Amino acid sequence: MFKAIVVAMLIVSGSPLSQQxxxxxxxxxxxxxxxxxxxxxxxxxxxxxxxxxxxRGTTANPWIGMDxxxxxxxxxxxxxxxxxxxxxxxxxxxxxxFLLQLADGVEEGYAAIYAQSGTQDVTVYALxxxxxxxxxxxxxxxxxTPRGQTRTRVALGPMVAIVYGNGGQCFEAIQAxxxxxxx
Numbered sequence: 001m002f003k004a005i006v007v008a009m010l011i012v013s014g015s016p017l018s019q020q021x022x023x024x025x026x027x028x029x030x031x032x033x034x035x036x037x038x039x040x041x042x043x044x045x046x047x048x049x050x051x052x053x054x055x056r057g058t059t060a061n062p063w064i065g066m067d068x069x070x071x072x073x074x075x076x077x078x079x080x081x082x083x084x085x086x087x088x089x090x091x092x093x094x095x096x097x098f099l100l101q102l103a104d105g106v107e108e109g110y111a112a113i114y115a116q117s118g119t120q121d122v123t124v125y126a127l128x129x130x131x132x133x134x135x136x137x138x139x140x141x142x143x144x145t146p147r148g149q150t151r152t153r154v155a156l157g158p159m160v161a162i163v164y165g166n167g168g169q170c171f172e173a174i175q176a177x178x179x180x181x182x183x
Contacts, residue, residue: 026156026181028064028110031126033177041117042170062112068103074111074125075102078162105130116170120149124174126161154178
């Protein structure tokens with residue numbers, strides 16, 4: 001009888017025994033908002049999301065991959081350029097190698113652009129890090145970009161996703177979708 005009372009008290013008190021098991025980890029594909037969750041006038045934009053960060057040849061939208069150059073450019077977009085070493089100016093080859101260090105510790109990248117009628121596009125970038133220590137960025141979670149866009153960061157375990165846009169229903173739907181993945 002005593003054991004039954006203790007077990008009942010643990011369950012009622014919200015012990016780990018009564019909590020649900022954690023859901024499966026978020027995959028890059030999960031970042032793409034299903035069409036039925038997007039408002040009217042909002043959809044994945046035909047063409048390449050890579051053009052917005054200076055990429056050529058990435059034709060898929062969304063783009064998911066492990067190309068170090070693309071990942072480095074996404075990370076530079078998210079974090080800003082890394083501080084340059086105190087040395088002579090870098091040549092093109094050295095600058096390229098220096099930029100590629102931004103891909104260190106990143107396992108996979110994601111980029112998508114959504115078109116929304118009446119305002120600027122909404123862009124989503126994400127990086128999946130080898131360890132959760134890599135997910136810390138220097139800026140605040142929500143802030144503005146130099147172009148006045150709103151930027152929202154969402155931590156998803158070893159992954160960080162960021163959505164850029166000028167607000168509106170499309171931006172809000174994408175932001176809500178990303179945030180729902182973190183719960």
